[in-house]
Amino acid sequence: MRTSIVVPMWNEESWVEHAYDRIKQAIKEYNLDVQIVFATDGCTDRTIERIEELQKKDSSLLLFNHPGRLGRGRALKKAFLRVKTPFIIYMDSDLATDLKHLPQMINYLEQGADIVTGSRLMRGSKCIRSRKRKIFSTVYNFLAKFLFRSKIHDHQCGFKGFNRKNIMKTLREVKSNGWFWDAEILIRGQRDGLNVVEFPISWCDRDENASKVNLWKDAKNMGIELVQLRVDILPxxxxxxxxxxxxxxxxxxxxxxxxxxxxxxxxxxxxxxxxxxxxxxxxxxxxxxxxxxxxxxxxxxxxxxxxxxxxxxxxxxxxxxxxxxxxxxxxxxxxxxxxxxxxxxxxxxxxxxxxxxxxxxxxxxxxxxx
Structure with missing residues (x-):
């Protein structure tokens, strides 16, 4: 297999089987040569058991289990270091991205892109989100572009693809263990001269009550990390x-x-x-x-x-x-x-x-x- 789809999981016992079925269906529909990897992060419910049950039916399904809480960014980093396929795609466990974009992302990687990221803010994208999330996203991405002269429109989109070999240096530079991981790897990747491609996607947010994101708390933390990164990468x-x-x-x-x-x-x-x-x-x-x-x-x-x-x-x-x-x-x-x-x-x-x-x-x- 040439591509791994890494899905971070934290206490998703009621959702993990649904997520697996949807990804499997897309793999079959688009005839993709990929494997699914669930990267769990300190789950305290029955998420691990659910995945192990799925593994009995699908021997290609991988589970990277971290008993202690690492944080989303660190869990992804560890998973990326463990997979062996040339290409890695990661998506949020809520599968807010329309999976019809999987072939597009793989195609960009095969054509030579080092990092590919979906965008909910580019012209041509279709995004269903709450008003407060749209406002936060607009302000946050403006700051990211202003502070780092980034060419990316949407730094925080949970749908990204990577050429595993070419991003190793950048991956090791990334320090964030949380939600800021998405923005940091894009910013550092551009500074390292990697070929970063962004394309518009269709996106529909999961039910607000089911989301693991604490908007105000995580927004504050990501803002602080944005400033810290600006200081960190000064010459x-x-x-x-x-x-x-x-x-x-x-x-x-x-x-x-x-x-x-x-x-x-x-x-x-x-x-x-x-x-x-x-x-x-x-x-x-x-x-x-x-x-x-x-x-x-x-x-x-x-x-x-x-x-x-x-x-x-x-x-x-x-x-x-x-x-x-x-x-x-x-x-x-x-x-x-x-x-x-x-x-x-x-x-x-x-x-x-x-x-x-x-x-x-x-x-x-x-x-x-x-």
Whole structure:
């Protein structure tokens, strides 16, 4: 078989047989070469027993049982790692998607798509949902598109197909264990350069009272996870620049504190500025090495890093002074503006040299050959 249909199940004893019959009927009607996989997630009713009864009639039916509650996203992730077929389709257990779309989804996968997702919001789709769900879906998908420049219209649709081999890297990156899993895998898949295809479907929501979705609670959680993902996938350099600037502030505080102590104790003399500035550099080196560039242990190259760091700071002082003088004397900029611009130029230079030269990440093949 080339395709597995994975259906997550949680306490569906009264529904599981109906779901199985409908999927089986579609397989037969459209002559599909697929197997059904039920991925249970901490069921406390008789769902497992119902599935085991079905397995007696159908030896191709697979059950991936997780006794403890994993969460929908994690249960799907584990199921995807266990199946062996080239293609995987997953659909919500309520079978809200019209199963006539199964051949379309398989066709897209066979034509080279890495991820295929149904859409209830594209032109041509037919969707029967409550008004509050439509409002939530519209707002949520607007935020997803705005925050991530996603090209997908409907991130949360519970009808998706995957090329198993090609999505493994993205699948391992996904962190959500809950309902946000759907949106996260689409967002990360696009960022990883996967071929993501979306097509309109017919959808009819299950009875509101039978749904496992707590709209307001799950909406809040998915909104929080949306923001967390935005922060999570920001480039590492962005956070390093923030940390480097923070260390720069602490460097200034150390320098001023030392000058203050000298002034009020033994006197600072002509050497006080140099002494205070030197301690500031040491503070900057230690904190940036530990917190900005994440080098914890002292190694053979630490001494060389320190010498290089001092050299960079010496050059940066010259750059700052000469830039400020040029902007004020030649360009005619007000001295405070000239100083501010020069500080920014100095910051960019110091950070760039620290990241690219002083604390440059050593690749494994470089460290092994050293």
């Amino acid at each position: 590492k350099t962005f956070f390093q620049m923030i940390s480097f600037a923070g260390v720069g502030v602490s460097n200034t505080l150390v320098t001023l504190s030392v000058l203050f102590l000298l002034e009020n104790t033994i006197g600072r003399g002509d050497w006080g500025y140099y002494f205070a500035y030197s301690l500031g550099i040491i503070n900057s080196f230690v904190l940036n090495r530990r917190f900005t560039f994440k080098e914890k242990s002292v190694t053979k190259r630490t001494y060389g890093q320190f010498v290089g760091f001092v050299g960079v700071y010496f050059i940066s002082m010259i750059i700052y002074s000469e830039t400020a003088r040029f902007l004020e004397m030649v360009i005619g900029l007000f001295y405070l503006y000239a100083a501010t611009v020069s500080l920014f130029v100095e910051y960019i230079f110091t950070f760039s040299m620290s990241k690219l030269a002083i604390f440059r990440e050593i690749k494994e093949n470089e460290s092994s050959s050293a």
